[in-house]
Each structure stands twice: as C-alpha cells, then as structure tokens.
Amino acid sequence: MAEHDQNHKNKHKKSSYNKNWLLGFHISYGVLKSLLLFVIVLLLWLGSLGIGVGMGYFAYLVKDTEVPTKETLKNEINDIEQVSHMVYANNESIGDITTDLIRTNVKSDAISPYVKKAIVATEDENFWKHHGFVPKATIRALISEALGASNSSGGSTLTQQLVKQQVLTSETTFKRKANELLLAYRVENFFSKQQILTTYLNVSPFGRNNKGENIAGVEEAAKGIFGVHAKDLSLPQAAFIAGLPQSPITYSPYTATGDKKKDLSAGLERKNDVLFNMYREKEITEKEYLAAKSYDLAKDFIEKGSNTSNQNDYLYYYVQKEATEVLMPTYYKADGFKKEDITSSDDLYNKYYKIANRSLRRNGYTVHSTINKELYDSMQATAQNYGNMLDDGRGTIQVGSIMMENSTGKILAFLGGRNYAENQNNHAFDTRRSPASTMKPILAYAPAIDVGLIGSESQLSNFPTTFKSSGGPVTNYDRINRNSFESVRQALKKSDNIPVYNLYQALLTKTNPESYFKKMNIQMSSAEFSYESIPMGGTDHGLTVLEQTNAYATLANGGVYNQGYVIDTITDNNGNVIYKHEQKPVQVYAKATASIMNNLMRDVINSGTGIKAKSTLAQLSPTLAGGDWVGKTGTSQDENDFWFTASTPGITLSSWIGYDNNTPMYSSWGQNNMQFWAYLANGTYQIDPNAYQTNRKFELDASVIKSEVSSFTGQKLGTSTINGVKMQVPGSKVTSYFAKDGAASSSFEFGIGGTTANYNTVWAPYLSATKKTTESTKKEEKKAETTTNNDEEDQDQDENED
Structure with missing residues (x-):
C-alpha cells in the first residue's frame, strides 16, 4: 500500500512537472512569437520609413533636374556634337574645336x-x-x-x-x-x-x-x-x-x-x-x-601606322586650353570646391579640366580671343624669316615672345616657338626658365623704391663680397670688381650683380618681396624669396614669358597689374554670354615707384645693356625707335637663357631664347636676341602703329619726391661730420627720385652694403684733402694771427714813443 502510494505520488509529481514545463514552453513561445512579430513589424516599419526617407531624399536630390526629352537624350547619348569655334579679335576663324x-x-x-x-x-x-x-x-x-x-x-x-x-x-x-x-x-x-x-x-x-x-x-x-x-x-x-x-x-x-x-x-x-x-x-x-x-x-595586333599631323599650331591649342580653364569654375564650384582646391590637386584639376573641355567641344560655343590676327601672323613670319639669326649651328634655339597691352593685360599676339610641327612646347606660356637679370627691376629695385629704402641716385656697394650661405664670391657678369659705390641708376643700367645683391639683403629687413609677386600671380615658392641669388634670377623653376611680360606691363601701367588674358568672351549658339573676362586691377607698386622705375629703365635702353635693341630698331624704323622705350636685359648663369623685355606706354614686348635642353649659348647671343626682338617689334609696328602709342612719354608721377643730393653719397648736400671731421659733402648736385620720405642727410655709411673698410677707402681722399685744407687754413690763420699781434706790438711801441 505504502509502495502504491509512493508510486502514485511520483506519477503525480512527474505529471505536474510535465504540465509546468508545457505551460512554460507555451508562455515562452508566446513571448518569443510576440517579440518576433514585434521585430518583424518594427523592421517593416523601419524599412518602410527607410524607403520613404530614401525616396524623399532621392526626390530632393533630383528636384532641380530638368527631365530631358527623348530627342535631347538621343542627341546626348549618341554624342551628337554642336561644333564650337575659336575666333580672332576681328572674328576671323582660328579653327573649330574638335x-x-x-x-x-x-x-x-x-x-x-x-x-x-x-x-x-x-x-x-x-x-x-x-x-x-x-x-x-x-x-x-x-x-x-x-x-x-x-x-x-x-x-x-x-x-x-x-x-x-x-x-x-x-x-x-x-x-x-x-x-x-x-x-x-x-x-x-x-x-x-x-x-x-x-x-x-x-x-x-x-x-x-x-x-x-x-x-x-x-x-x-x-x-x-x-x-x-x-x-x-x-x-x-x-x-x-x-x-x-x-x-x-x-x-x-x-x-x-x-x-x-x-x-x-x-x-x-x-x-x-x-x-x-x-x-x-x-x-x-x-x-x-x-x-x-x-x-x-x-x-x-597590327603594326605601327603613320599619323597624319594636323595643321593646328600653338595658337589653336593655347586658346582651347585657356577657354577650357575659364569654364572650369562653373563645374567645380557647383560641387563645392574652391580655386585653391583645384590648383593644389592634380587629380581635381584633371577631372574638372576634362569636364569643361567636354562641354567646350560639344556645345557649339564661340570663343572670342584677344589675338590680333595680323599681329600674330607677323610674329610667326618674323620667326620664319629671321629666326636663323638665333641659331649657332648646334641645333634649333627656341624662342618665346608675348605682345601685351599694358592698360588691360590683353594678349595681342605671341610666338610660341620656331616651328610647331617640330616642337610643340609653347615657350611663351608653358616654359619656365631662369629670368636672370630681368628679375632685378621687379623683385629688388621696384620694391626697394616702394618702401622708401632707396631713391634713383642712392648709392650701392660694388665692392667684392661673398654669399653668406656658401662663402662663394658674388660676381658681376663681366667679372670686374668695381671697388666702389655706384648709384642705383648706374647699377641697373650696367646690370651689375653685387649692388643688387646688397640691396636685396637690405630689402629683406624692410619688407617681404614675395607680397609683390603674389599680387601679380607669379608662381614661386615662399622659400625661393630667401635665396641670396634670387634677385639675379636664381629660382628653382624660373618664370614663364607670360609672367615676366605681365610684370613689366604692370610697371608700364603705373604699377597696376591686370592679369594677362587671351579669352575675351564665350557665347553659345544663341549669342548668350557664357563667360566674359572681367578685369580685376591690383595696385602692386605705388604710382611713384612705377614712374621712377620707368625713368631708370629708359637709361638701360638708351645707353645701357639694352642699347643693341634700340640701335637695331633705329635702322628698321626710326619712328618706332624714337618712341619712349623702357626695359631690361637678362642673361642667366652659363648663358643658358637670354631675355629682353621692353615697354612703350602702349605695349610690352618680350623675347626669350634658349635651348630646351639648357645647352649654353655663346655670350654674344644676347645681342642676337635683342636684334630678333627689334624685328618682332618692327613687324608688328608696321601692322598696328597705334598699339605702341609712340606719341606718349613715361612721365614722373606727381607724387614723386625730388631731392637734391650729392652724386657721391646719394644723400643731401651741405656739411657733415665724418670721422670727427667737419666737411663739405663731396660730389656734384643731382636730383634723386623717391617714392617715400626723400633723401637723408649725408653720413659716413651713406650707401647700402659695404664694410667699414670700404667706406674708409672711399672717404679717405676727401678726408685727407679736408684735413690738409684744415691744417693749411689753421696755419694761415695762425700766421695771420701772428702778423696781427706783431703789428699791434709795433703800434703800441710807436704810441709809447709819442
């Protein structure tokens, strides 16, 4: 019985356990089922929400998109192009953009x-x-x-x-x-x-x-x-x-x-x-x-075939490139990029250049350039007819030249090279070479005048000196040690290196010359402006002919920079203006500074290193030679580059020559370059004499300060105490032009650069003469005093006798 009861209890316990387990299972299943349904509903809701948000966002993204017609899509996807055209300033065709x-x-x-x-x-x-x-x-x-x-x-x-x-x-x-x-x-x-x-x-x-x-x-x-x-x-x-x-x-x-x-x-x-x-x-x-x-x-794979070269030249490709670049901002700005982003990234530049170029060649635009067809043709003819004067029998010496309107920056004509079929490098715009001494006016002399460091007759040391960085000697181009001081006018006229080296080192303590080049969009790194050789053209990559021409045009335009440009307008097939050049003038140098520099550079042409250009021009066209020309020559180290850039009040015309592989030329080839430049100038003058404005002169601006100074010190005349000796300042009276402050009183260290020993050397004869004069004067005074005393004693004796 007891055993039966125990079995009954066990069965009841087991039955209860089974019932509890089944109940727990049902409860858990119900909870999981509800949870699963909730998750599914939640996911469906989130999915619906996501789809809704996604569709809403999609609608937002395409809300401004103009849905094209079937015909429009057909034209676009089949690449049916409306041919764009490039034209000269007179609307004659340069060529179709294909x-x-x-x-x-x-x-x-x-x-x-x-x-x-x-x-x-x-x-x-x-x-x-x-x-x-x-x-x-x-x-x-x-x-x-x-x-x-x-x-x-x-x-x-x-x-x-x-x-x-x-x-x-x-x-x-x-x-x-x-x-x-x-x-x-x-x-x-x-x-x-x-x-x-x-x-x-x-x-x-x-x-x-x-x-x-x-x-x-x-x-x-x-x-x-x-x-x-x-x-x-x-x-x-x-x-x-x-x-x-x-x-x-x-x-x-x-x-x-x-x-x-x-x-x-x-x-x-x-x-x-x-x-x-x-x-x-x-x-x-x-x-x-x-x-x-x-x-x-x-x-x-078939063998190499022959490619028939096209008839396009430097002009066709340059105008197309510039037109593409002026269209680029339309596309990169729409994507939130700035100009700095594009110029600092090759990938971004290439991407948007491709987009803009595709637009240019497909949309039937008319690209109106600033190029004067007859002037351009004249420069090409000069290269063909007189380019041989540049060759030295060792190969083809290349040339780059630009004719720019000073008041606007408009590029009227250019010469990209001797023959496009033989050399596609555009030497006017793409080649960067050492600017040599043509750097002196725009980087050293003009900024120094601008900040009041010098006047036109200020004195610069031309005594032997060395580079601080290397200890090597700074030498003049002719390797002659002047052992003297010379005026700013003379130093620029002769293009001596030592004076401008001293000037630039002093300039760095007054201002940052880089600020002037930034205003003119000249592409150089900040580090280059600290190079000791930079005022003589010692750059890392050099300047383009365009950059240099633009800088000299700035001086000729009263110190106002207008960026050089070749694209005037771009219009669509209906005549709507897609792009129009806008002048954004920048005052780089003060008006006084620019006018003083033109006054100084006139001497370079008339009696300095640029005289060959003037004399050749006089033979070709006395009228043009009689115009008011100002400019500068340049010869790079080892004669790898020769430059000549000159301006009238109307235009600036440049000429660079050199081998693409930097082979040195003969030292006399700078004269050849100036002769070639004269042929370029004469040829274009015969086409458009008005462009040169030979009836105008470069005048000193009313703001120029004129100081009467000593030709010896470049400072004021009068008396001064030198090494304890009071003396009359030596030298003849000359007028020095300043943009700021005017001349200071003459002092012992009157110039820029030079050592105490150098100053003692140049003062020595004057001090010696002054001392001799002083001693002689004293002797005469003493003698006169003695005579006077004796006369007085004799008079007293006579009076006593009376």
Whole structure:
C-alpha cells in the first residue's frame, strides 16, 4: 500500500512537472512569437520609413533636374556634337574645336555578336532584365561610397555608364548618382535594349590605335587594333576589345606614339577574364572558352601606322586650353570646391579640366580671343624669316615672345616657338626658365623704391663680397670688381650683380618681396624669396614669358597689374554670354615707384645693356625707335637663357631664347636676341602703329619726391661730420627720385652694403684733402694771427714813443 502510494505520488509529481514545463514552453513561445512579430513589424516599419526617407531624399536630390526629352537624350547619348569655334579679335576663324577621339558609328548588325555578349557578360550580366539600374547593386555601391570602402563593381549598369559618360559629369556625389538613376530609367523607357547596347559600343573609349590616336567606338577599335571591321571580330579579339572600357589606356596594346607596348600582359589577362565571364554566363561553351583563352592573340595586333599631323599650331591649342580653364569654375564650384582646391590637386584639376573641355567641344560655343590676327601672323613670319639669326649651328634655339597691352593685360599676339610641327612646347606660356637679370627691376629695385629704402641716385656697394650661405664670391657678369659705390641708376643700367645683391639683403629687413609677386600671380615658392641669388634670377623653376611680360606691363601701367588674358568672351549658339573676362586691377607698386622705375629703365635702353635693341630698331624704323622705350636685359648663369623685355606706354614686348635642353649659348647671343626682338617689334609696328602709342612719354608721377643730393653719397648736400671731421659733402648736385620720405642727410655709411673698410677707402681722399685744407687754413690763420699781434706790438711801441 505504502509502495502504491509512493508510486502514485511520483506519477503525480512527474505529471505536474510535465504540465509546468508545457505551460512554460507555451508562455515562452508566446513571448518569443510576440517579440518576433514585434521585430518583424518594427523592421517593416523601419524599412518602410527607410524607403520613404530614401525616396524623399532621392526626390530632393533630383528636384532641380530638368527631365530631358527623348530627342535631347538621343542627341546626348549618341554624342551628337554642336561644333564650337575659336575666333580672332576681328572674328576671323582660328579653327573649330574638335574632339581628339577618332570615332566611327556603325549600326547594330555591323557589330559582332561576340562583342555584345562579351560586354554584357563582363559589364552588366543583368542588362537584358533590369530597367536601367539594379537596386541591390546601387545600394551596395552607395553604402560602400558612404563608408569610403572600395567598390570595384561600382553598381553601374551599361545604361548608367552610358548616361554618366555622355550626359553627366564624372563626379561621385550622391546628387549625381541620383540623376544618373533617373536618367538611366528615362533612357530605358525611350530606347530598346539593342539601341542602348549599340550606342554604348559606338561611344565608349577603347584606348589607342596603332597610330597612337585616342579611339572611341568598337569599329575604330577593331580597325585600329586588329585591322578588321567590328562585324568580323573573332571571339578572342572581341573579348579583348570588350575588356578595354574598364581601363582603356592601361589595357591598350599601343603607346601614345603607336608603338606596341613591350608588356602586353595586362590587356591579355583582361581578355581572359572577359572570356571566363562569357563562359560563366553560358554565352560560349567550355570548348570555345579554352580555345579562345589559349589563342595567341598578340600576333593579331597590327603594326605601327603613320599619323597624319594636323595643321593646328600653338595658337589653336593655347586658346582651347585657356577657354577650357575659364569654364572650369562653373563645374567645380557647383560641387563645392574652391580655386585653391583645384590648383593644389592634380587629380581635381584633371577631372574638372576634362569636364569643361567636354562641354567646350560639344556645345557649339564661340570663343572670342584677344589675338590680333595680323599681329600674330607677323610674329610667326618674323620667326620664319629671321629666326636663323638665333641659331649657332648646334641645333634649333627656341624662342618665346608675348605682345601685351599694358592698360588691360590683353594678349595681342605671341610666338610660341620656331616651328610647331617640330616642337610643340609653347615657350611663351608653358616654359619656365631662369629670368636672370630681368628679375632685378621687379623683385629688388621696384620694391626697394616702394618702401622708401632707396631713391634713383642712392648709392650701392660694388665692392667684392661673398654669399653668406656658401662663402662663394658674388660676381658681376663681366667679372670686374668695381671697388666702389655706384648709384642705383648706374647699377641697373650696367646690370651689375653685387649692388643688387646688397640691396636685396637690405630689402629683406624692410619688407617681404614675395607680397609683390603674389599680387601679380607669379608662381614661386615662399622659400625661393630667401635665396641670396634670387634677385639675379636664381629660382628653382624660373618664370614663364607670360609672367615676366605681365610684370613689366604692370610697371608700364603705373604699377597696376591686370592679369594677362587671351579669352575675351564665350557665347553659345544663341549669342548668350557664357563667360566674359572681367578685369580685376591690383595696385602692386605705388604710382611713384612705377614712374621712377620707368625713368631708370629708359637709361638701360638708351645707353645701357639694352642699347643693341634700340640701335637695331633705329635702322628698321626710326619712328618706332624714337618712341619712349623702357626695359631690361637678362642673361642667366652659363648663358643658358637670354631675355629682353621692353615697354612703350602702349605695349610690352618680350623675347626669350634658349635651348630646351639648357645647352649654353655663346655670350654674344644676347645681342642676337635683342636684334630678333627689334624685328618682332618692327613687324608688328608696321601692322598696328597705334598699339605702341609712340606719341606718349613715361612721365614722373606727381607724387614723386625730388631731392637734391650729392652724386657721391646719394644723400643731401651741405656739411657733415665724418670721422670727427667737419666737411663739405663731396660730389656734384643731382636730383634723386623717391617714392617715400626723400633723401637723408649725408653720413659716413651713406650707401647700402659695404664694410667699414670700404667706406674708409672711399672717404679717405676727401678726408685727407679736408684735413690738409684744415691744417693749411689753421696755419694761415695762425700766421695771420701772428702778423696781427706783431703789428699791434709795433703800434703800441710807436704810441709809447709819442
């Protein structure tokens, strides 16, 4: 009985346990079920919210997008270009702006099916199914972009790639991506899949052909790489071409010259990837895949071809480049970038340059330049007819020259080189060379006058001295030690180095000369302005002819800088102004300073180092030679560069000559350069004499301070105490021109630079003469005093006798 009761109790206990466990399970299940339902509802709600927010954000991004018509989209995706034109100042044509891509459009049935299958399998396996974009891929790409992660696929369909390539720019902003999706969807609604695929294959870039030309479209790729039409491409050839759009230049078998690359592995490996994609997508069989993969495709690449050179020259390419650059701000500002961002980043510059250039060559603009056709042609003719006077029998000495209107910065004409077909380097705008002594007026003398450090007759030491940094001697160009002081006027006129070295070292204690160059947009690093050789042209990379011409035009324009420019306006087909040059004048040097510098540089031309230019010009055109010319010569170390830049009140005309490889020229070639410059000046004067304004003179500004000074000290005349000796300041009376303060009283250390011993040397004869005169005077006075005393004693004696 007891045992029965115990069993009964155990069964009851077990039953209770089972019931409790079952109850707990049901409760837990209910809770989990409710929780799961809540999570699902929450996720659905969040998903709906996310979709709603996403759609709202998408709508916000595209709210300003003008939905294009079918015809507009057709024109854009087929790259139907409205040709832009460049014109001279008189509206005569310079030339049409054309694309540098070689392209031939073909119909769908003229393209091998292999190419179509290869492109779809590699670039967009869902092409035939989607409606312009694949949501999953797009979301993945956007998340990767937001997180800054690498995303090799990019999430772009062929349709999106077509839109991005032909309609939109290539910046990677969310707004652009949203517009890309919208327009891709639009394209899919307007055009069939075959039309989209054919268009993509007709406009996409495919690298280079066997002539080194940039090619676009499958037909040019087939002909330029394999020598066949697109419809006749074999499977391995089609796979190779289909792999090119991802990185056309990298995978291309040719260099920019049309030569075959030594290493073709990148393109061939890419071809194998494309073949595998085709096999994976069941577009080809395994047998076809293996056969095409093992095929020796390199033997199909055709040999180098000859490229017919175009007839465009320095002018065509420079005007196009400048037009592109003035359009760039429209695009980078829209993306929130500033000019500083673009100039400090090669990647950003190249990106927006490409965008602006694409706009320029497609939109039917008219680019109106400042170039006077007849003046430009005259300078080219001078190079052809008289350029041989520059050669020395060892090769072609190149030249760069610019004619600029002083009052505006307008570039009237230029000379980029001797022959564009032989040398495409534009020496007027792109070449940076040591400015040599042409640096002296704009970096040393003008700033020193501007801050009141010197006047026109102030004295500079021309005694031997050494560079502090190296201990090496500072030498004059002719290697002659003057062992004297000389005036600012004489030092500039003879282009001596030692005086300007001393001046610049003193200038650095008064101001930062870099501030003057910054105002004139001269591109030099801050460190260069501390170089001891900088006033003689010792830069890291040099100046361009444009920078130097602009600086001298600034002095000729009363110290006011107007940035040199060649693009006046850009208008669209309807005459609407897309761009107009705006002058932004900057007062770099005071008016007094500029007028004093012109007064000084007149001597350089009339009787200094620039006299050869004036005498040659007098033989060619006495009237032009009689104009008021001011300017400066320049010869770099080892005679690698010769410069001559001169101005009249109307224009500034420069000339630089040198070898591209820095081969030294003969020392007399500076004279040849000045002769050549004179021929340039005469030729252009015969075309437009009014531009030179030879009827005007450079006048001293009313603000100039005129001080009567000693020709010996450059300071005031009168008496002064030197080394304890009171004396009359030696030297003749001359007028010194100052921009500030005026002349100081004469003192022992009257000049800039020099040692105490140097001053003792130059004062010695005057001190000696003064001492002798003083001693003689004293003797005479003493003698006279003695005589007077004797006379007085005799008179007293006579009076006593009386």
